[in-house]
Amino acid sequence: MKADLVFVNGEVVTIDQKNRVVESVAVKENQIIAVGSNSETRQYISDETEILDLAGKTLLPGFIDAHLHLTIYGTNLLGVSCIAPHIQSLEDIFTDLRKKCQDTPKGQWVRAWGFKETKLVENRFPTKEELDEISTEHPIVIIRTCNHTSIANSKALEIANISEAADNPEGGIIERNQDGSLTGKLIENAHMQLFQFASYSNDELRKGMRLASDEFIKAGITSVHDAGAYGEGAETFRVMQEAVKSSDIKVRVFAIIGSLTNSHDFVKKMVDAGPISGLGDDRFRIGPAKLFTDGSSVGPTIATREPYSHNPEDCGIIYYSQEELNLILGDAHKKGFQITAHAQGDRAIEMLLNCIEKALAEHPREDHRHRIEHAGIASFDLQERMKQLGVVVIPNPVFMYVNGDRYIEYYGDRVNVMYPARDYINKGIIAAFGSDAPVTFLDPLLGIHAAVNRKSSDGYSVGETQCIEVIEAIRAYTWNGAYASFEENSKGSIEVGKLADLVVLNDSILSVNKSEIKNMKVELTMIDGEVLYDTNLFLEKMKIALPRFPQNHTKE
Structure with missing residues (x-):
């Protein structure tokens, strides 16, 4: 069996039972077919095999994020970001909301996400009245970064049937001013239930x-x-x-x-x-x-x-x-x-x-x-x-x-x-x-x-x-x-027979100063043997010709 692609000269962190760190990995179609030293994977190379020189960079199993919100992450990107670099104040958010309202048909939802009051100069939530000043013809909701709290304008509260007479739902709070009027702030299950009405197409x-x-x-x-x-x-x-x-x-x-x-x-x-x-x-x-x-x-x-x-x-x-x-x-x-x-x-x-x-x-x-x-x-x-x-x-x-x-x-x-x-x-x-x-x-x-x-x-x-x-x-x-997820036999480590889900970093993660790990970058992502992300033309820069393939520099 000959490989479609072989990585060489790398810091291959296998995450197998022994946590081996090796040099080379060979991939055929969507599977890993060899893991070891450069010399051990050489036998899987043909004239058609692509060889990538990692030059000491780290190759890892593809990351598995065991808890995120795919749909929310994606739909947030359709709304107003409260974590954008230019957001320093409530007025910055209000400006972006006004622009969004101008581009949104009346009656349709305008949403902002990633709100964190402690990162703003005012260090507070906006009020319902401030959101009403932006628009009373669009339902507007600003979602706190935790996704457990939001602030809504009058139109949004009206659509969600939240009035001063409404009771707090079990596990939630509809915040009120001292006189009983609504602040627009919805906490926990009150916030969650708003999205029965603020859902996406x-x-x-x-x-x-x-x-x-x-x-x-x-x-x-x-x-x-x-x-x-x-x-x-x-x-x-x-x-x-x-x-x-x-x-x-x-x-x-x-x-x-x-x-x-x-x-x-x-x-x-x-x-x-x-x-x-x-x-x-x-x-x-x-x-x-x-x-x-x-x-x-x-x-x-x-x-x-x-x-x-x-x-x-x-x-x-x-x-x-x-x-x-x-x-x-x-x-x-x-x-x-x-x-x-x-x-x-x-x-x-x-x-x-x-x-x-x-x-x-x-x-x-x-x-x-x-x-x-x-x-x-x-x-x-x-x-x-x-x-x-x-x-x-x-x-x-x-x-x-x-x-x-x-x-x-x-x-x-x-x-x-x-x-x-x-x-x-x-x-x-x-x-x-x-x-x-x-x-x-x-x-x-x-x-x-x-x-x-x-x-x-x-x-x-x-x-x-x-x-x-x-x-x-x-x-x-x-x-x-x-x-x-009961899938450790097919992925999660770099071992023969497992799916070719792999990630290349821009440096050696085992050698870099621990305080600098956050500054490292992903240079290549492979899923099912297919390169789906390649930064800085990594593939072209790291390809090497067969005669230059090293004989044996094992790191095991």
Whole structure:
């Protein structure tokens, strides 16, 4: 067998059982056919084989982001960005919203995303009245970066049937002024329910999915675990399948059965329909059934066992009672689903572990790989239960980089057990990293940087005892993600017989200063043996002729 493509002279981080670092990889069609030294892969070269000289750069398995929101990430790109470089104030946002209104037919939604009040000179939310000054003929909504809170104008509230007489939904808050009038701010489930009315058209969904897929590939992400979107979950799920089939979405998708709007309805619909987790192929596969149990770590609205450090009167928001959680996810487990939930605070994590324990006691199942999305404050007693129950955890190390200073303020010493990657590795708990994009930055290299350094963007150390090694962080972004979706036999490491999903970096990740990992770049992304992203003409620059092929410079 001769290879179509051979990489040589590289730092090939295999993430196999021995974490071997070798020189060379040979690819035939969509599979890896040889891994080892330059001399070991030479036998797979013919006159037609392309040879790429990595010149010491790192070759990795394609990154697997185990928790992001594909549809939301993509549709955000259709709206007004509050994280654009020129946004420094509310007035900057208002200016962009006015321009968007001018280009949008009256009556259609105008949306802004990525809003973070602490990054603006005013350090506050806009008011409903300020948004009304922009337009009362367009429904306008500004979505906070956490995707758990928004601010809406009068037209948007009217369309969503939110009036002064409206009651707070369970697990949500419709904020009011002292006189009872609406501020326009919607928190947690009130925010989620707005998107029953602010949903996107199918054409917008498809366009957004295509844009998101392209951005993922540029970041070296070859597989994603999609954690759900706003609106009607089943319809978004259908559109996503169509987008994969038509190659609008080129990354591999493990589609979690969850929605930010009425997730329990979507879960029930899918559980009753008959298919179970794992159904599909290597392009699109059905994932676990998922609920929301609590709120945002930076809201803060997560459900904690002890009050927030900055507010002794607040312990967060719970979406479901223990009985409701047990009933909905317990039924999904009984019918063959992998189950999971968004659970950030220790109180929410405890409830989910109670649910999983009860489900397994009533209907035992080997190798269930039930998950916890985020698991923000994972105290030692909860870690022990995770280990005993065989739970897979999906933490978000990049949160420590983006929100670390706020976490210290909100949770005090509890930051030492927030997204505790070191503890998970020491205890043998498999943790697969996710970005939660667009809640925060997509870049897996930034996530690896955050897990290795545990410093905020402002330089604060945030639970530094939880720092892990570079190769451990790479595993959490590759093989562990494959394990979390029952796909570790086909991807997640560079081994013979596995899918040729590969990423080339611009330097050696094992040699670069740890504080500089965040500045590294992806130069090439390959999915299924096809190069889908190639920066700076990497392929042309790195091609070498057969006579120059080195004889033997093994790094094993």
